Each structure stands twice: as structure tokens, then as C-alpha cells.
Amino acid sequence: MKELWPLGNYWAHWAVFTVIVLAFAIVGVMMYIWVERRGFGVFQLRMGPNRAGPFGLLQSVADAIKVLLKEDIVPTVADKAAHFVAPAIVFLPVLLVFAVVPFHNGFGLLPDLNIGILYVVAISSLGVVGVFMAGWASNNKYSIIGAMRVMAAMVSYEIPLVLSILGVVLVSGSLSMNDIVAGGPIPLFLLTPLGFLVFLLSAMAEINRGPFDMLEADSEIVAGFHTEYSGMKFAMFFLAEYGHALAMSAIAATLFFKGWEGPGAQYIGVLWFIIKMVFVFILLIWFRVAFPRLRIDQLMSFGWKFLLPLAIANLLIIGGEVVGFGGDIPWWMMFPNFAVAGALILLFSRAYSLGGGRVEVKV
Amino acid sequence: MKLKFDHYGKGLAKGLWVTLRHTVRHRITTQYPEQRLNVSRRFRGYELVWDKERCTGCSTCAKSCLQGNIEIVTSRGAENKYVVEKFELDSGRCIFCGLCVESCPYDALFLSMEYECAKYRRLELVLPKERLERTENKRLSGYFRPDMEKALPEQTLLLDKAGKETQDLWR
Amino acid sequence: MEATDLKTQPFVINMGPQHPSTHGVFRMRVTLDGEVVVDLEPKLGYLHRGIEKLAETRTYTQFIPLTDRLAYLGSMFNNHAYVLAVEKLAGIRVPLRAEYMRVIVDELMRISSHLAAVGFFLNDLGASVFTPLLYMYREREKLLDLFEMVCGQRLTYNYMRIGGLSHDFPPEFLPAVKRFVDEMPFYMEEYENLLAENEIVLARSKGVGCISKDLAISASLAGPVLRSTGVKWDIRKADPYSVYDRFEFDIPVGEQGDNYDRYRVRIEEMWQSLRILRQSLQQMPEGGEFRANVPHLLYPPKGEAYGRIEGAQGELGFYIVSDGSIAPYRLHIRAPTLINITCLRDMSIGWKVADLISIFGSIDVCLGEIDR
Numbered sequence: 061m062k063e064l065w066p067l068g069n070y071w072a073h074w075a076v077f078t079v080i081v082l083a084f085a086i087v088g089v090m091m092y093i094w095v096e097r098r099g100f101g102v103f104q105l106r107m108g109p110n111r112a113g114p115f116g117l118l119q120s121v122a123d124a125i126k127v128l129l130k131e132d133i134v135p136t137v138a139d140k141a142a143h144f145v146a147p148a149i150v151f152l153p154v155l156l157v158f159a160v161v162p163f164h165n166g167f168g169l170l171p172d173l174n175i176g177i178l179y180v181v182a183i184s185s186l187g188v189v190g191v192f193m194a195g196w197a198s199n200n201k202y203s204i205i206g207a208m209r210v211m212a213a214m215v216s217y218e219i220p221l222v223l224s225i226l227g228v229v230l231v232s233g234s235l236s237m238n239d240i241v242a243g244g245p246i247p248l249f250l251l252t253p254l255g256f257l258v259f260l261l262s263a264m265a266e267i268n269r270g271p272f273d274m275l276e277a278d279s280e281i282v283a284g285f286h287t288e289y290s291g292m293k294f295a296m297f298f299l300a301e302y303g304h305a306l307a308m309s310a311i312a313a314t315l316f317f318k319g320w321e322g323p324g325a326q327y328i329g330v331l332w333f334i335i336k337m338v339f340v341f342i343l344l345i346w347f348r349v350a351f352p353r354l355r356i357d358q359l360m361s362f363g364w365k366f367l368l369p370l371a372i373a374n375l376l377i378i379g380g381e382v383v384g385f386g387g388d389i390p391w392w393m394m395f396p397n398f399a400v401a402g403a404l405i406l407l408f409s410r411a412y413s414l415g416g417g418r419v420e421v422k423v
Numbered sequence: 424m425k426l427k428f429d430h431y432g433k434g435l436a437k438g439l440w441v442t443l444r445h446t447v448r449h450r451i452t453t454q455y456p457e458q459r460l461n462v463s464r465r466f467r468g469y470e471l472v473w474d475k476e477r478c479t480g481c482s483t484c485a486k487s488c489l490q491g492n493i494e495i496v497t498s499r500g501a502e503n504k505y506v507v508e509k510f511e512l513d514s515g516r517c518i519f520c521g522l523c524v525e526s527c528p529y530d531a532l533f534l535s536m537e538y539e540c541a542k543y544r545r546l547e548l549v550l551p552k553e554r555l556e557r558t559e560n561k562r563l564s565g566y567f568r569p570d571m572e573k574a575l576p577e578q579t580l581l582l583d584k585a586g587k588e589t590q591d592l593w594r
Numbered sequence: 595m596e597a598t599d600l601k602t603q604p605f606v607i608n609m610g611p612q613h614p615s616t617h618g619v620f621r622m623r624v625t626l627d628g629e630v631v632v633d634l635e636p637k638l639g640y641l642h643r644g645i646e647k648l649a650e651t652r653t654y655t656q657f658i659p660l661t662d663r664l665a666y667l668g669s670m671f672n673n674h675a676y677v678l679a680v681e682k683l684a685g686i687r688v689p690l691r692a693e694y695m696r697v698i699v700d701e702l703m704r705i706s707s708h709l710a711a712v713g714f715f716l717n718d719l720g721a722s723v724f725t726p727l728l729y730m731y732r733e734r735e736k737l738l739d740l741f742e743m744v745c746g747q748r749l750t751y752n753y754m755r756i757g758g759l760s761h762d763f764p765p766e767f768l769p770a771v772k773r774f775v776d777e778m779p780f781y782m783e784e785y786e787n788l789l790a791e792n793e794i795v796l797a798r799s800k801g802v803g804c805i806s807k808d809l810a811i812s813a814s815l816a817g818p819v820l821r822s823t824g825v826k827w828d829i830r831k832a833d834p835y836s837v838y839d840r841f842e843f844d845i846p847v848g849e850q851g852d853n854y855d856r857y858r859v860r861i862e863e864m865w866q867s868l869r870i871l872r873q874s875l876q877q878m879p880e881g882g883e884f885r886a887n888v889p890h891l892l893y894p895p896k897g898e899a900y901g902r903i904e905g906a907q908g909e910l911g912f913y914i915v916s917d918g919s920i921a922p923y924r925l926h927i928r929a930p931t932l933i934n935i936t937c938l939r940d941m942s943i944g945w946k947v948a949d950l951i952s953i954f955g956s957i958d959v960c961l962g963e964i965d966r
Contacts, residue, residue, distance in 0.1 A: 100723050101450070102446050103442050103445055103446060103725065104445070104723075104724075104725055104728045104729075105445055105448055105449075105450050105451050105728070105729075105732065106450055106451070106452045106728070107450055107452045107454075201605065201607050202607070205629070205947065271720075271794060273720075273722060274720070274948065346439065346442065346443070347439075348722065348723065349442050349723060349725050350435075350438045350439050350441075350442045350725065350788075351435065351438060351721065351792070351794050352716060352719040352720040352721040352722075352792075352794050352795060352798065353719070353720030353721075353722060353794070354720075354794060354797070354798070355797075355798060355946060355948045355949065356629065356946070356948065357629075357946065358797055358798070405431055405432065406431050409431035409432070410431075418801075418944040418945055419630045419944045419945075420944060432793065433791065434790075434791030434792040434793050434795075434796070435792060435793055435794070437787045437788070437791065437792075438787070438788050438789070438792050440787070441784055441787050441788045442725065442788070445729075451732065462742070463739075463742040463743045463746055464743075464764070465743075465744075465745065465746040465761065465764075466742070466746050466747075467746040467747050487655075487656065489652050489656040489657070489659060489660070518659060518750075519747075520659035520750075520752045521746070521752065522655070522656065522659065522752075525760070526890070534746075564746070566746050567760075567761075572764075577766070578739065578742065578743055580736070580739045580740075580743075580770060581732075581735050581736045581739050582736050582739070582770060582773055582774060582777075
């Protein structure tokens with residue numbers, strides 16, 4: 061380890077940062093829920109919650125207390141062990157992702173882990189197992205439909221996600237999160253706009269949010285895989301969903317917006333990091349407010365036929381530029397990159413149609 | 424050869440722009456119970472008000488109620504006039520349609536402007552004669568009573584509060 | 595073994611009476627093969643209240659509040675159809691000013707009902723935090739304020755009486771209607787910008803739930819569902835009642851009969867309603883009676899009559915058989931939504947579960963009318 065803070069002792073470093081990461085995750089999720097509900101109000105010409113505490117800040121606390129006091133109902137025909145363990149398996153990867161996020165230069169639990177971003181990709185795909193366990197163990201047809209959908213969707217959106225992350229890795233030359241932030245003068249959402257777009261859309265599909273939330277579609281399958289959950293276990297799923305969104309915003313802020321850098325970054329670097337994270341999740345809220353949701357087969361076709369070719373094209377472009385300029389891509393390359401991104405999106409949209417049609421059924 | 428580009432995201436961008444424009448508009452929430460809006464002058468409120476002086480016990484209201492919610496028991500009093508002994512309304516079953524108010528030939532029934540009439544027990548919804556009497560503090564609505572209607576305040580309309588003039592903050 | 599030889603087993607799912615988006619208590623037994631709908635059976639009757647039987651023991655005026663509670667999102671239409679049927683039966687002439695007042699209130703009701711229908715259709719498509727619904731409900735709130743001004747309630751109006759209406763318009767009503775009609779095009783263009791070219795809405799609703807012209811006519815569908823298949827049939831033009839023959843308006847028709855066409859037909863009908871409102875505000879006579887002189891207890895002659903109007907969901911009709919007494923002998927309600935629902939199975943076989951919900955939402959049901 062390069063810098064072990066405090067005390068230079070590994071165990072103290074681990075203990076202090078575990079507490080910081082846990083506190084950040086849980087308080088961050090509560091703040092995220094508050095920002096989301098007030099944000100919906102701003103977009104929809106209404107106030108969000110404003111009764112519990114000043115400006116409704118304690119609304120999440122009130123919800124948590126309500127949920128703790130509820131009865132925990134387990135169906136008699138459910139698979140008890142899987143039903144019990146599933147919320148934990150869904151929530152755990154979310155917390156583990158925060159371990160490698162750098163809050164400041166070298167300040168984090170393991171910010172300069174030399175396989176940083178690979179660790180993130182590997183751990184975040186463990187959540188799929190938990191979701192399927194929840195859907196299967198509930199022994200309910202609606203839950204099975206939801207679980208099948210989510211498995212298909214989450215697995216198939218891993219690929220564009222990883223490819224867009226690979227583009228970032230190519231530019232900065234290292235897998236460690238700390239070095240990704242430190243490399244290059246301009247933020248990557250300007251230099252590689254196509255990569256940012258692919259990452260944002262794949263992340264929205266990974267966390268089952270926004271226009272891609274068919275698995276908890278309230279209007280179709282009641283509540284998807286968490287229909288049969290009540291009480292604290294339901295709250296764990298809720299926390300896991302928002303925590304995953306928070307983790308993806310933190311990753312996006314680190315990879316594409318240069319994390320903690322900004323004017324006066326030596327003293328208030330953590331504040332810049334939080335501001336950039338908030339900006340990314342306001343983008344997520346905006347996308348959720350404006351659009352209806354895609355059907356499951358349209359979602360799959362969007363991921364495989366639109367995002368995947370764009371991600372591969374992005375990788376080719378960035379690879380070509382890195383090799384051509386021998387390492388550092390100059391700042392004026394962002395204009396050609398924007399033009400190429402626009403042209404590629406236009407061309408691909410011509411060649412692509414959303415989803416299958418009617419299936420012939422022998423009655 | 425002309426290429427036609429149709430679904431590259433223009434509609435999505437327009438949708439994003441419309442939702443963004445809404446963020447700079449006035450919010451149209453009313454913080455009840457601190458702020459209350461004025462209801463209409465002909466509001467069919469949830470209480471029936473009975474004027475004891477004008478009522479003659481003819482029971483036209485009880486006959487015109489479509490469910491039979493009004494129960495009237497009269498006896499013959501002095502000068503061959505009816506004395507109303509029991510005038511009870513089952514306000515739990517009443518649908519506040521106003522047919523009784525419309526049909527009273529002596530203008531002795533009114534609907535009120537109240538809308539906060541919840542009770543804890545269902546028996547308390549059956550209102551006896553004393554509860555229905557017209558007193559000073561009951562606000563009467565102008566439904567089928569044009570002379571009441573003129574004295575009431577005007578209704579607050581959402582058209583005034585959120586019309587086109589109050590659209591964006593910079594106007 | 596090829597992939598087409600894989601045996602799958604269809605399973606039966608019950609979209610029960612308590613479901614977040616079946617627009618009321620409606621139950622469907624759906625047979626699914628994976629995600630594809632193979633068979634569908636609607637099971638009705640959860641909101642049956644016996645309204646047709648109750649009519650036999652109520653006088654003609656006493657029945658009007660009960661008609662409010664049929665298709666409760668369009669109460670004025672129910673009132674109007676019933677009152678029209680009774681006036682046909684008893685031969686009562688309605689004064690001219692009352693006819694214009696009825697037209698104004700009907701068209702405002704049509705706009706309000708279509709706003710609710712389109713808003714809930716988009717909600718079923720999955721705009722998951724109700725954004726289009728809330729924008730449309732903002733306009734609907736303005737309309738409900740206008741209705742409250744004129745008759746005292748926001749949902750169950752009890753406004754029309756046999757021979758006219760119960761109250762005259764208050765003096766501030768017509769200027770408020772004029773203001774609403776002037777401001778509404780701005781908001782309707784906002785809805786167009788938000789949704790009409792949205793790729794997700796197009797992908798979810800174009801081509802989904804098609805119904806052919808011949809099936810629509812032979813199943814006696816009506817309203818926007820029929821007009822979206824290309825049949826130009828509107829009772830306001832085909833069998834004009836009230837003063838509709840004095841107005842100029844078009845009938846929007848669709849082409850394919852899919853979800854997107856039904857949505858577009860409703861939006862275009864709202865534009866046409868605004869046109870009718872402008873003309874009726876100009877043509878309305880200043881003074882005059884708003885209610886004909888009808889006895890309090892009406893004894894219509896023996897006979898039968900069928901009164902029909904173009905409601906928001908289609909042809910709404912009341913069939914009354916009278917035997918000369920103060921209550922009808924038999925009253926039957928032709929509910930347009932019940933007849934539209936009979937084609938749900940044909941529209942949704944072969945589509946997926948998500949489409950089933952959106953097809954059901956685009957028919958615009960109101961359970962009060964289906965189960966009566």
C-alpha cells in the first residue's frame with residue numbers, strides 16, 4: 061500500500077475506511093432517495109415530500125422506521141433458505157463496489173488497487189444471482205416472470221458496459237481507479253462522448269432504472285421479483301437498487317468526469333467528487349422522468365443490436381487515436397470525436413428497428 | 424439517393440427538453456391544511472342544514488330522496504299544523520345529490536360548504552334533528568338557493584393560479 | 595434437435611381484481627407461453643350494483659344521480675343520454691339555450707375524459723413516475739374547477755334534468771371557458787412535443803393490438819376504437835342530436851387500428867372539441883330558459899324509446915320501456931366499453947404481457963359502465 065492513513069497500520073486503515081464507506085453508502089442512499097423524490101416534484105410542477113423534517117430531509121428515516129415495524133411475511137410454499145438469503149446477496153455487491161472508489165487522491169479503502177475497474181465489473185455482476193434467487197424462491201408466477209426478465213437483461217448489458225469501460229482504460233493506460241482519474245487533462249465525457257453515452261445507457265439498464273425498469277414494472281407484474289417480500293427485506297431490495305445507482309454514478313464520476321479534480325482540489329476534492337456524483341444522478345433522474353419504459357424484447361434488441369456495435373466502434377476509434385498519437389490524445393480531438401459519434405448514431409439508427417412484433421400463435 | 428433518418432432520437436430529445444422547461448415553472452401545489460382554496464358557491468357539502476322555522480313537515484324531501492335517507496315523524500299540533508318530532512338524516516348513506524334541497528317548496532333545506540366531516544363511529548353519522556338545525560356558524564351553500572349564492576366568496580380557479588401568464592419564472 | 599423442437603408448457607396466470615393497472619376491478623385469466631399471450635378470458639362482475647334493476651323502483655328524476663355513477667369519468671354523457679331517452683319517450687322539447695349549454699358541458703367533458711384516458715394509457719406504457727399523467731391532470735383540474743362552478747361537484751354532477759339543466763351558468767363561467775379554450779392549444783402542443791414522436795412510445799404502440807375494419811364493424815365496436823380502424827362513424831354526424839348539426843367539425847380516423855392510432859384519434863378529437871367549443875361560445879343565445887316546464891312527477895305515455903349519444907368511449911345508449919307509471923318498466927344501458935372489451939382477446943393474442951396491459955389501457959375502460 062502506498063499510503064496507509066491513519067497510523068500507517070493496515071488494520072486501522074481498513075477499520076476506519078470500512079466505517080466511512082458504510083456510512084457513505086447508507087447516508088448516500090438516503091440522500092439519493094430525497095433528491096430523487098424532490099427532483100420528481102421539480103419536473104412535475106409539485107413539491108416532493110416536505111413534512112418529515114425540514115424540507116422533508118428525514119423522509120427516508122421515517123420510511124425506514126415504518127418498514128422496520130412491519131411484519132415479515134414469508135409464503136409457506138416458498139424456499140425458505142433462498143428467500144432469506146437473497147436480499148443480502150443483492151445488497152452486498154453494492155457495498156463492495158464502494159471499496160475502490162477514490163474520494164480524493166489516494167484517499168479511499170483501496171483506491172489504487174491495480175485491478176480496480178476490473179474488480180468493479182466482476183463484483184457488480186454478482187447481483188444477478190441474488191435477484192434470480194429472490195424470484196425463484198417466492199414461488200409466484202409474477203416473480204418468476206420478473207426474475208427471468210432481469211436475468212436476461214442484466215447479463216446482456218454487461219457487455220456494452222465492459223466495452224465502454226475498456227475505452228477509458230485504453231486512454232488512461234491503467235486499470236487502477238486512482239490512475240484513471242489522474243491521467244489526461246480533459247474529462248473523458250468530452251473526449252469520448254460515444255463511450256460516455258454507451259456507459260450511461262448500459263448502466264441505466266444494469267441498475268434496472270429509468271426507461272429500462274421492466275422488471276419492477278408496477279403496471280404489469282405487480283412488483284416483479286420482490287412481490288412476496290415485506291418489511292426489512294423489501295427495504296434491503298430498495299436500498300440495493302438505489303445503492304447500485306449511487307455506485308454507478310460514483311463510477312461514472314470517477315471514470316468520465318475526473319473524480320475529485322477541479323479548482324482548489326487539494327482542500328475540497330471530496331466536495332468536487334460529490335458534486336460530480338450528484339450531477340450524474342440528476343441525469344439519471346431526468347431520464348427516468350421523461351420516458352416510458354421499453355418492453356423486454358425491445359430492451360434486449362437495444363442492447364445487442366444498438367449498444368454493442370456502438371461500443372465496439374467506440375473501442376476501435378479510441379484504439380486508433382491512442383496508437384496514432386502515441387499515448388496522450390490532444391484536446392482538440394474532441395470535436396472530430398463528437399462528429400463521428402453523431403454520424404455513427406444516425407447511421408446505426410437507420411439499420412436498426414426496435415424489437416420483435418407479433419408472434420403467430422396456433423390457437 | 425435521399426437517405427431518410429427517422430428514429431435517431433429526435434423525439435427523445437424533445438421529450439427531455441419539455442421536462443426541462445417545466446423545472447422553471449411555478450409549482451401548483453396547495454399546502455393543505457395551512458392553505459385552503461375557496462370551493463364553489465354551489466358546492467354540495469357534506470352536511471344538510473334544516474331550518475326549523477320554515478319547515479312545515481310536508482315530507483317532500485323524504486319522498487324525493489332516492490334512497491330514503493331522511494326519516495320524518497310528525498304529529499298534529501295546534502291550528503292543524505304538523506309538528507316535526509323527528510327529522511333524521513343518515514349521512515353515511517346519503518350521496519349529497521341535492522334532490523331534497525331542490526324539491527323543498529318552502530326553501531327550508533340547505534346544503535353546507537363543509538367537507539371535513541369524518542367521524543370515528545358509523546353510528547355518529549346518523550344525524551338527529553338537533554344536529555341538523557340551522558345555526559349562525561354554519562356556512563350555507565348556494566345550491567338551488569340563489570339568494571345565498573350572491574353573498575359567498577368567489578371560487579379559486581386553477582386557471583387563475585397556473586394560467587399562461589404564470590408560466591415561466593422569467594416572465 | 596433443433597431449437598424449434600423445444601417443448602414449452604403454457605401456464606395460466608390470473609391478473610386479478612386487485613392489480614395496479616386494470617383500471618378498476620377487472621379480472622383476466624391469461625394463458626402465457628413464456629411471455630407471449632396465448633389465450634385470454636375476461637371475468638367481469640366485480641363492480642355490479644344492479645343499477646338497471648334499481649331503475650324500476652325510482653322515478654325518472656330520482657334516477658339521474660344513479661346514472662352519474664356508471665362511467666364515472668364521463669358523468670355528463672350518462673346524464674345526457676338518459677335525459678335524451680326520457681325526452682324522446684315523453685315528447686318534451688328542450689329550449690334552445692339549454693341545448694347549447696348541454697353541448698358546451700358535453701364537449702368539456704369529452705376533453706376531460708380523453709385527458710384521463712391518454713394519461714392513463716401512457717402510465718400503462720410505463721412512464722413510471724406518471725409525468726405525462728400529471729401534466730394532463732393539471733389541465734383536467736382546470737376543467738373540474740369549471741364543473742364545480744356550475745353544479746357544485748367535481749365527479750358526480752347530477753346536472754341535467756328532464757327538459758333542460760338544473761342551474762343556469764353563473765356569470766363567470768363563460769369567460770372562464772373562453773380562457774380555457776384560448777390556453778389549451780399551448781398545452782396540447784406541449785403534449786405533442788413530449789410524446790408524439792417519442793421513439794419509445796412509437797415502438798411500444800405502433801402496430802400493437804391491431805384490429806381489422808371488418809371485425810370492428812361486425813363486433814359493433816364504437817368510439818375511438820372503431821374510428822381508429824378507418825370507419826368514419828360518429829353519432830354526432832350520423833344521427834345528430836341536440837344542436838350538433840349547427841357546428842362544423844371533422845371526424846378523425848386512423849388507419850390500422852393499433853394502439854398508436856387510438857391514441858392519435860383521441861388527441862385529434864380533443865382538438866375538434868376545442869373547435870366546437872369556440873363555435874358554440876359564439877352562437878349561444880344570450881337569454882332564454884334553461885329548463886322546460888316539466889311536472890315534478892313525470893308520467894310518460896306507454897311505449898319505448900332508445901336515446902343515444904356519442905360519449906367519450908363510443909355510443910352510449912339508454913333503452914327505456916314505460917308502462918305509463920312514474921317508474922320505468924325496464925331500463926337497459928348500452929355500455930360502449932363492455933362491447934369494446936369483447937374484442938380484447940383478438941387484439942392481444944400473439945403479443946406479450948407488457949403489450950396486453952397497454953392494449954387494455956388504450957381501449958379506455960371504465961369499470962362502472964361494464965358491470966353497471
